[in-house]
Amino acid sequence: MMNEETKPKPGFTLRKRFRLSDRWKTSRRARLLLYLGLGAFCYLLLMGQVLPQQYNDISPGKVAKESIVSPVTKVDQKATEKVREKAAQSVGKQYRIDEQLADRQVKRLENIFNEIPNHLSDKDKSDKEKIANLKEVLPYGLSDEFYQKLVKVKDGEWTEMRILSREMVQEVLADGVRKNDLEKERDRVDRGLVTSSLGSPARYVVRELTRQMIVPNEFYDKNRTEKLKDAARDSVEPIPIRKGDVIVAAGDVVTKDQYRKLKELGFLGRYTDPAPYLGLALLIAVVLGLLASFVRWFRPEVYRDNVKTTMLLSVFLLTMLGMKVISLGQNLEWSTVGYMAPAALGTMLIALLLDLQLALWCAILFGVFSGMYFNEGSHVLFDFRYGLVSFVSGSAAAFALSGVRNRLSIFRAGLFSSGASVLTIAALYALVPVDGDGWILLQSLGFGAAGGIFSAVLTIGFLQHFETVFDMLSPLRLLELSNPNHPLLRKLLIETPGTYHHSVIVGNLAEAAAEAVGANGLLCRVGAYYHDVGKTKRPQFFIENQMAENPHDKISPNLSKSIIISHAKDGYEMLREYNIPTPICDIAAQHHGTTLLKYFYHQAREQSDGAQVLEADYRYPGPKAQFKEAAIVGIADCVEAAVRSLARPSPERVENMVRKIIQDRLEDGQFDECDLTFKELDLIARSICETLQGIFHSRIEYPEDSHQGKGVKPA
Template identity: 35%
Template sequence: MKFPKKGVDWYYKSGKKYVTPVILIFFFIVAFVLICQMVKPESYNVKLFEVAEKTIRSPQTVEDTEKTKEEQLKAAADVEDVYVFNRETAQNRESLVSSLFAYVGEVNQEAAENDAKNKKAAEDANKATPKPTTIDQKLTSLKAKLSKNVSENVTDGISDTMLSILLRMDTKDLDAVEKEVISALDVAMEESVRKDNMTEVKVGARDTIELSNLSPSYKGVAKAILSYAIVPNEVYSAEQTADRRKEASANVIPVKILQGQVIVQEGQIIDREIYRQLALLNLLNQKMPIKQYAGFGLLLVSLASMLYFFTQRQKNLDHDKKNQALLVFSSVYVVILAMLVIIRYLEGVDISNISFLFPAAFGPMIIKILLNEKFAFMITIFTAIASFFVFQSDATTAVNVTVSTYILLSGLASIVVLRDYSRRSAILQSGFIVGLANIAFVFLLMMISNTGLVTFAFWVPVGYAFLGGIGSFVLGIGVIPVFETVFGMLTTSRLVELSNPNHPLLKKILMKAPGTYHHSLMVANLAESCADAIGANSLLVRVGCFYHDIGKTLRPPYFVENQLQGINPHDRLTPEQSRDIIIAHTTDGAAILRDNRFPQPIIDIALQHHGTTLVKYFYHKAKEQNPDISELEFRYPGPKPQTREIAIINVADSVEAAVRSCDEPTKDKIRAIVNSIVDDRIKDKQFIESDITFQEIEVVRETLCATLNGIYHQRIQYPDGK
């Protein structure tokens, strides 16, 4: 299928930057849908007052707000009213009683003085002795004193009869009655006196008076005064009562429906309370609360943000590689979530312990091969987090932790065990080791969860775990080529596959352009040595060299290494025509590799290995014919080398061709050629877009000289016949 040129141009100029965000958003939406689908509560078709067809457990721990509110109201109602004890009340009542007796004494004193004064005045006037002050007069005077400028009118609580009895007493009797009343009042007011127990307190106080040594004629008035003096000394505090009830309500532990708790047993009648709990758990309508959807959305956003910032910190990746890493990681994570959906479905059909069959090592294994070990650790953590939510339904919290811990341990084991992934046999061997490690993990976790070791429930997850470990790697081997093709990834195993001499394109080079084939092998040896010397990807360099000149297979005779002795097709062409044929081999080679779905790094080598260098021979030939010819017209279209690997090939390609064309190359000649080409590339600024350093260029320079000296070493001339 051929895409329109305008569309392809738009993609590479501006459209490419929109592809990665769009795909990442798509992956995010898919991941969100998958997670929500897995954690969505199972729906039950139940009705009120019907018999439950199966036992229903709570899929999660939720607060029963209605029950909690009932308990809070009950706790608040159980709090008794708060009364505040006022010790000053007793003192005030004692003062009131003392004042009463003081006024009685004062009235009697005034009456006696008036009587004596009147009697003396009558004697002086030789008149008859006047009558003494009557009780009624004293009572009137006493009541006037007791009710004048007072906050409490004592006369309203003590009858005139009792007051009259007091007025008839002498001072000694008054003191005795006052003493007994105050003493009894003090004892009574030391205790809590409220409206609801005031009668009981008064009765007890009167009994105290009854048992005293007072004259029986005075006990009645003492009881009356004491009953009047006793008042509540504890007052109801609405504020403190409200505070205590609020505190009691706040101290109520929220009522929760625990995860794994049985809501209704099979065969049990579904009453209103059970139905209410099922509705609270969203087990009747397959709906999750909006806040749960928002929570999972924010969780995925958090994970995506961590992945993004982690990727941006990878200094060894350029912008395109970072985008590619994000796409690969996201796609693998979506595949893992899809696997979780399948396992979750199998759990739903009551396959016991099937969660241990989940290929936990699949994601870390693929990510380590396609990206690197750091990303593999991250996807292991992401998978464990997702599994914790996925396996919580219809299970207890202990089971959740067990499965999630198993997935985490299995993923970490795959990262540690997988070392050599250039051969499928080595990958399968790693899978077998991870399967054994999974058995150990399950054995350990089952012991921790106190599961019987000789039961069927123990050996089933052990078998599942072993199969899950091996299956992860078998599945990974089958899926990796898909990722390599879709994302243009280049793995060690893929490079080894491309380096096979029986590959169709290598056989094509050998058959159509044998000189180019030999040249490519020589360049591969040189470039590989240089890559090893500076720590670059030597396998990529070697394989890239095999294919870097595949564009020459379209016109083999036009390239010197394929020309027969004395026959040069360029002799019949203009310099411009020759230039076009020579330059075209880079773009033709990239097109051939692209049509054969080669990884992008190999395509880049074919396209960039000449950079924007000048086709000097035909340029100078054209300049002889037209001195005004522009140098730009005879340069390769580029781009310049973008990586260290391509920069190495750029130099090695030219050096190999130059040394091969040299007669009897010596060490000095080789070094001169190498220095000339390297200096020319630096002067021409061919390496400014790659990440190769000047120090590494010097290492490449020395490595080329040493390798070429080993290839073209001078042979000892032996005498004839010896």
């Protein structure tokens, strides 16, 4: 742990003026706005491709200027709904009988017949007292005449009364009693008593009790009614407007029904039916959602960097604009011009600037939009032929850019894309022959061949602009920067040949190490070429450029420290002056991190005469390595200088030195701000050791020539 006094000072601020820009680079809100902006542009570009042709001058009662034919088979919604509603209305109301209610009424009747005899059997009570008691136990609102008749019923009639009452109640309620038919059903009791042998009082009592027990028990069943109506509706077959049906013939007076059909088919008014607009918006949202999801999960470094996201979406929009321009030339004479769609433009730019897998995913999305752009009829949303050819063309171009070494490779990729398109078009023609003669096929093949070349030309033209605007490094740009004739490398070679040689070896070490851990090896190599360019300001103060005396022997350790440390900042500023891309500038600024200049620090302590010397004063100002490539170049730089100092480098001594340097940097916290893992550090150490063995291999010692008395140099 370092105390407060020995902590390294903050690194020199390289880009304070870009502080607001840096916050924008990682803003989620800005990222969302970028995708929304692309979606809005795509919506505007595709709107004319998916919405039907409009006939706003047609109205009922007017004469049609041209015949309008249905381009699709579509259900006539209004006619179908009319027939279905008629079928539903034919279904009557459905009722259900409450069986439990019937049982309850019968039980109540039984309870009454069980209770009445108990109150009538008491001989000590008068009829008036019996009636009073019965009114208490029979609270059914029965008339006084009922009770007067009740006390006159003979004892032998109770059993018949019970049976007859129960049978009539069960019979009537079993058939169901609706509220509106209640009185009619109660009248059935009178007909049932006609043949009864009961006396007049008993018949009257039975009639009143039975009528009281007959209540509505059949109710309207809304659910069942609606289900039967739905079933009736579903049984009606849809009435179609078939593809090819003439909706309105030229010269006919447009009827209301024809006008309605035109409206349902989407021929009338741009704002009469919002469904196509909503559908297009949802489709674009799905496609861009898939793009954002792929980038987030499989290319998080692109997703988190809004600069790269902006570049990706700009390429996407540029490709969409190219397709739009080509689609403007599609007509009856040039119906297959869609095979010239520049889908390969987008995939090649993405493959060169970002990633091959991302380019292949975008090729799928470009295929979707290409099929929509070049549909041969506004009612056919997607023409699979153009979508498939665009996907194949774009994918082939992206694959062909693998291992690209110069800008001519882009043209070769365009030719490869053209060949893939031609083969696909020929296969489609063989599987699904197009209408017309062989001229259509030749036209299609010609457009397919031109598409790849056209995309390659556009890619070469736009690539440099994207590299400049977004400060991106494509493999081509890196290869151009690695050219020894670049002004800065020429300056490095001429003014600091030792540093130049050192940088070349560091580049070899760093490239191999980066490839071992999946980092950008080409960036490491080119970054290593430029990492010490700041030494050209004071070349004689760096040991690899010293031919005789060491100027540090004549100055103080503090001044020496200042000169050595300044080369990182000087290099960064020189690279910015020459408009070298930011990643290479950052490697120059970060390759030393905040490491300690141990030699001058210990020298200063020895010469301090007891005065305190702060370790922080002898550390590089940083910043520490922010990405893998900068950390790898820093390791390779330190290793190359250290191994060169070994008197007799052996594989064991070299490996021990390499691992010690990496361990010291790890313990010093130099990798805290980049995402190198312990496993990757081990792979880096192995790779560097293997490369060093090829550089510092053993030499054969030649015997001296006894006649000439001097060593013989090997050829």
